Amino acid sequence: AECAGVVLGASVPIILTSRSDSIFSRIASTALAMQLTDPS
Numbered sequence: 001a002e003c004a005g006v007v008l009g010a011s012v013p014i015i016l017t018s019r020s021d022s023i024f025s026r027i028a029s030t031a032l033a034m035q036l037t038d039p040s
Contacts, residue, residue, distance in 0.1 A: 004028035006036060013037060 002025050005016035013033040017026050 002028060004032045006033050008036070 002022065004025065006029060007014035007016060013036050015029045015033050017029055021029075
């Protein structure tokens with residue numbers, strides 16, 4: 001199982017990753033943060 005982590009409530013989303021996270025999990029967290037900041 002993979003998961004993505006983003007902290008909400010700040011002026012910008014904060015990506016949460018662990019040193020042991022896979023590259024897919026890191027990319028998923030980044031993509032989620034980008035979706036949350038997209039104004040359209």
